[in-house]
Amino acid sequence: MQKTQKKKFSYYVLGIDIGGTNTNLGIAGVENSKPFLLFTQNYKTIQLDSLVPAIQKTLAFAKNKYNIEVDFACIGAAGVVSPSCDSAELTNVEWNLCSKELINKTSLNKVTIINDFQTIGYGLNLLDSNNTKDIFQVRSKKSDIGSLNETKIILGAGTGLGKSILTYDKNFNAYIPIPSEGGHADFPAQNNLEMKLIEYVKTLRGISQPISYEELLSGRGLESIYLFIRDTKASKETKYTKDIDNAIDKASLISKYKNLDETCKETFHLFTKFYARCAKNFVLDTLARGGLYIAGGIAAKNKEIFTSKEFTTEFENAYNRYDLLKTIPISVIVNYDVSLYGACYAAMYELLNNKNL
Numbered sequence: 001m002q003k004t005q006k007k008k009f010s011y012y013v014l015g016i017d018i019g020g021t022n023t024n025l026g027i028a029g030v031e032n033s034k035p036f037l038l039f040t041q042n043y044k045t046i047q048l049d050s051l052v053p054a055i056q057k058t059l060a061f062a063k064n065k066y067n068i069e070v071d072f073a074c075i076g077a078a079g080v081v082s083p084s085c086d087s088a089e090l091t092n093v094e095w096n097l098c099s100k101e102l103i104n105k106t107s108l109n110k111v112t113i114i115n116d117f118q119t120i121g122y123g124l125n126l127l128d129s130n131n132t133k134d135i136f137q138v139r140s141k142k143s144d145i146g147s148l149n150e151t152k153i154i155l156g157a158g159t160g161l162g163k164s165i166l167t168y169d170k171n172f173n174a175y176i177p178i179p180s181e182g183g184h185a186d187f188p189a190q191n192n193l194e195m196k197l198i199e200y201v202k203t204l205r206g207i208s209q210p211i212s213y214e215e216l217l218s219g220r221g222l223e224s225i226y227l228f229i230r231d232t233k234a235s236k237e238t239k240y241t242k243d244i245d246n247a248i249d250k251a252s253l254i255s256k257y258k259n260l261d262e263t264c265k266e267t268f269h270l271f272t273k274f275y276a277r278c279a280k281n282f283v284l285d286t287l288a289r290g291g292l293y294i295a296g297g298i299a300a301k302n303k304e305i306f307t308s309k310e311f312t313t314e315f316e317n318a319y320n321r322y323d324l325l326k327t328i329p330i331s332v333i334v335n336y337d338v339s340l341y342g343a344c345y346a347a348m349y350e351l352l353n354n355k356n357l
Contacts (some may be wrong), residue, residue, distance in 0.1 A: 005284040009036070012109070012309035013351060014073035015343030016056065017119060020092035021045060024205035024337075025058045027070055033172065033352065035126075035344040037337075038066070050074075050095050052105045059107055073102075074347035076119030076339050078159065081179070088113045092159060112350055114179070116339060117162035120154055120295050121177025122349065123342025124166065127335055134338075138306045138330040141291065150289035153282055154333075155277065156296030157221070161214040165286050172349070179185055182282065183214040185276070197270075200228045216274050219251035219298070225265040226254050235263045253301055272305045283328050284321060291329035300334045 009029025013346055015037075017024045023043045028035035041058045048054060055073070055254065062068040077097055079090040086099040099111035115321060127134040149168040152175060156162045162184030165260070166175040187210075189195045198211045201224045215221055229235060240261040244253045257264040304313060318327045335341075 011072075011115070011348070011351060012062070012068050012070045013040075013347035014055070014343055015119075015345075015347055016051070016055075016073060016075040017116070017339040017343050018051070018075060018077050018090065018093065018097075019045060019116075019339075020078065023048060023051070023054060024340045026061050026340045026344055027058065027068060028348070029068075030348045031290060032353070033174075033348070035341075035348045037341065039066075040337075040340065045093055047078075051097065051102065055106045055108070055271070058234065062326045068328055069107075071107065072347055072351045073108050073111045074119075074343045074350065075113045075114045076343045076346070077109065077113055080118040081113055081115050081174075084112060085112050089192060110350075110354075112347070114346055115162075115341075117156065117164040117295070118177045118179055119334065119339045119342035120156070120162075121164045121166050121175065121342065122345040123335075123338035123340070124152070124213075124293060124333070125174045125345055126223050126341045127333070127338060129331065132334075134333070134335045135293075136303050136332040138294075138303075138332060139328070141329040143150055146293045149277055150291075151286055152290035152293060153286050154283055154293045154295050155279055155290040156218075156294060157217040157332075158296040159219055161212075161221075161278075162295070162351075163282060164320060165288075166290070168290075169210060172352075174345075174349075176349070183217070184212045186210045186333075187213050187216055188277070188281075196232065197225065197228050200224070200232070204228075213274070213278050217271070219249070221274075222251040222254050222267060222298075224273055225270050226250065226263060229263050231285050235351050240264065251298075255298065268302070268305060269310055272308060272310045273314045275305070275319075276311045278327060279330075280315050283325065284318070287324075288328065290325075291331060293331050293333055295333045295338070299332050300336075303332050304332070306330065306332055 011030040015026050023045045026040040028037045077088040079088045081088045088097040102111045129135045152166040154164045161184035163180040164177040169176045238259040248254050253262045258268040
């Protein structure tokens with residue numbers, strides 16, 4: 001995608017979002033502490049042997065087409081990011097990231113690497129809560145609960161389970177995300193069925209340690225729950241069953257058939273309940289009066305599960321602080337480009353901080 005660049009900006013930054021399927025790069029101009037995305041370049045991740053050629057082509061296009069020179073970049077990476085934010089081991093990608101290599105092989109002078117859910121957090125600053133193409137509101141904010149600067153949180157199931165806590169920076173007038181590995185926290189089973197599910201997943205996945213939330217709230221989590229129901233309840237096979245059995249990506253078909261196939265429907269019933277429980281605990285951990293934002297492809301494609309009775313009942317099911325939970329604003333992020341926006345925002349944030357502006 002290309003956007004017409006008609007004005008000059010004080011600074012330009014490069015934002016990069018690396019996913020298991022797509023790698024997106026975008027250059028933004030910075031004005032009044034806000035990045036404006038000028039154009040994007042899109043690649044299939046599997047077609048890249050490294051990030052270097054994609055960066056080189058993007059920077060060359062910016063120079064030749066718009067006479068823009070960029071030397072500062074931020075990369076949002078789904079994987080394990082080093083504490084110094086200069087390298088990352090990517091998930092579901094055969095190559096890794098090293099900022100030193102990228103600087104040596106391109107014209108960039110500074111490259112910072114952050115967690116993919118941090119980029120979503122930064123990107124939230126650029127979304128419009130009143131625009132249905134950005135945000136799907138499940139439950140809007142009550143006027144009597146806190147200020148606009150209250151803590152916000154992001155939770156999202158996809159290939160894995162991501163979390164981020166957003167605190168308000170008064171000096172920068174924006175929300176700044178804190179990285180988290182909360183998706184790997186232990187899953188709290190509440191009844192015999194859930195205990196049986198845990199043991200089933202341990203055997204299925206060859207896990208001896210406690211089962212984490214991510215093993216249930218993710219694409220493979222959907223598949224695990226589905227197989228558990230199939231195997232323990234001896235569900236009747238249907239034409240949908242055969243499609244799912246033959247599919248490489250079973251989770252997408254389980255989602256597609258959730259209103260047509262009884263096993264898929266029951267799978268989503270449990271998945272929704274677990275999603276709500278995880279969200280409830282995260283809200284209580286962080287006192288997120290500013291709102292819960294649900295991200296990820298599964299949420300965007302299945303928005304209706306968050307308005308369901310199953311989700312609301314489990315989300316508000318608490319011995320204490322039910323009064324708090326029933327007032328928490330809940331939204332689903334539906335803008336696909338939020339991570340790319342966030343990478344540009346993070347690059348701008350680092351650049352302006354380094355320049356002490």
